[in-house]
Amino acid sequence: MALDEQGSDDSAVVNELNSILEMDITGFSGHPIASMSTIPHHLGAEVFSRTMERNAGRLHSFKSSAIVEQEVIEMIADLLHLDIPYGTTSSGGTESNILAMLAMRESKKKIKKPEIIAPKTVHSSIDKAAWILGIKLVKTGIDRQFKANTRLIEKRISENTVGIIATAGTTYLGQIDPIDEIGLIAKQNRIPLHIDAAFGGFVIPFLYDLGLGHHPFDFEIKGVTSISIDGHKMGLAPIPSGCLIFRSVRHLNAITRKVPYLRGASSKQSSLLGTRPAGSILATWAIMKHLGRSGYREMVRGCMKRTQLGKDRVDENPLLELVIDPVMNILAIESREVPLNVIVLKMEKRGWRMVTSPLPHSLRLVIMPHVTTGAMNAFFNDLDEVSTTVPAD
Numbered sequence: 001m002a003l004d005e006q007g008s009d010d011s012a013v014v015n016e017l018n019s020i021l022e023m024d025i026t027g028f029s030g031h032p033i034a035s036m037s038t039i040p041h042h043l044g045a046e047v048f049s050r051t052m053e054r055n056a057g058r059l060h061s062f063k064s065s066a067i068v069e070q071e072v073i074e075m076i077a078d079l080l081h082l083d084i085p086y087g088t089t090s091s092g093g094t095e096s097n098i099l100a101m102l103a104m105r106e107s108k109k110k111i112k113k114p115e116i117i118a119p120k121t122v123h124s125s126i127d128k129a130a131w132i133l134g135i136k137l138v139k140t141g142i143d144r145q146f147k148a149n150t151r152l153i154e155k156r157i158s159e160n161t162v163g164i165i166a167t168a169g170t171t172y173l174g175q176i177d178p179i180d181e182i183g184l185i186a187k188q189n190r191i192p193l194h195i196d197a198a199f200g201g202f203v204i205p206f207l208y209d210l211g212l213g214h215h216p217f218d219f220e221i222k223g224v225t226s227i228s229i230d231g232h233k234m235g236l237a238p239i240p241s242g243c244l245i246f247r248s249v250r251h252l253n254a255i256t257r258k259v260p261y262l263r264g265a266s267s268k269q270s271s272l273l274g275t276r277p278a279g280s281i282l283a284t285w286a287i288m289k290h291l292g293r294s295g296y297r298e299m300v301r302g303c304m305k306r307t308q309l310g311k312d313r314v315d316e317n318p319l320l321e322l323v324i325d326p327v328m329n330i331l332a333i334e335s336r337e338v339p340l341n342v343i344v345l346k347m348e349k350r351g352w353r354m355v356t357s358p359l360p361h362s363l364r365l366v367i368m369p370h371v372t373t374g375a376m377n378a379f380f381n382d383l384d385e386v387s388t389t390v391p392a393d
């Protein structure tokens with residue numbers, strides 16, 4: 001498309017854009033059921049929209065953002081059982097994971113051929129980070145519940161190992177690795193352990209409060225050295241909102257660079273990005289202050305209630321099967337009769353945008369706060385029809 005010499009007036013542009021935007025399935029459209037993103041909390045959206053010019057890469061000018069960023073890090077660390085955190089906000093799970101792996105590589109600089117051990121269920125951003133950072137990723141096996149096998153991790157530790165990674169809330173199944181066991185071997189071998197809690201970080205602490213399972217995953221476990229957690233998933237924050245927290249200042253220092261021409265707080269940067277939106281950090285702060293623990297707990301309660309509804313609907317359909325009993329608000333569904341690809345095509349025709357996980361081949365549903373009981377029922381009514389070869393009457 002060429003850039004027009006003369007611009008169009010506001011309303012013409014907005015009309016054109018609106019017709020393009022109609023293609024999207026968003027949290028507002030009643031159909032989204034597969035995505036880890038949600039409608040940001042209205043307070044965050046309001047804060048974001050009026051602070052868009054603020055740059056968290058220039059904290060010397062935007063001093064308020066420096067204070068607020070630190071408070072976001074502290075509130076999140078509090079949720080993750082750490083009193084004195086060191087960290088940075090980020091653009092999301094990918095950036096946090098890249099930085100965590102950079103810290104591992106940099107804190108063991110003597111190792112010339114760095115390797116990181118990670119179960120094969122880690123998110124693709126871990127592979128991307130290894131590629132960018134020149135780190136060899138040693139992938140390890142999982143058990144029948146799709147959790148990391150600790151023994152296999154231990155076996156692969158070598159003189160080149162600079163770190164271990166585990167996940168609290170896997171992308172495909174929402175499964176939690178046995179982080180207490182992995183923490184123990186990481187500590188015994190003095191190897192940093194990063195936990196990717198991009199999705200699960202804003203869920204697991206509240207599951208415990210709600211009596212829905214105790215899954216130790218955070219800094220309570222001595223061997224855990226860093227955690228990534230995303231506001232823009234279950235934190236209800238606008239995109240981009242991620243956070244990386246370290247237990248030790250040594251690891252934060254390992255990813256901090258001087259930017260000598262900038263002054264004061266801006267003269268050091270720990271993020272990958274230079275210019276980055278302060279608006280989403282301010283929005284995350286506002287949402288966290290507004291919701292408090294009880295607000296998040298109630299949100300998780302609702303998501304888990306509707307997850308149970310989804311589980312019941314799968315259990316009622318003899319041609320569908322869950323891969324694991326849901327640990328958090330993610331359901332992975334296998335089909336016994338109709339091939340999954342056929343189901344996906346038919347569901348897409350009915351307006352659903354689907355996600356299929358490869359391990360194992362299954363449909364992934366994420367029961368985010370915007371996924372209402374009505375949307376769940378509408379989805380399963382359609383799924384019941386397309387998952388059988390016998391036409392429904």
Ligand code: 0PR
Pocket residue numbers: 034035036037091092093094095097123125167169170171196197198199230242
């Ligand atoms: N770690 C885990 C466990 C993740 O699931 C993800 C994203 C990341 C890290 C990376 O986070 P960022 O995407 O914030 O960098 N997983 C999402 C998913 O696979 C990414 C996504 C989100 C994909 C929304 C599609 C979508 O509609 O669902």
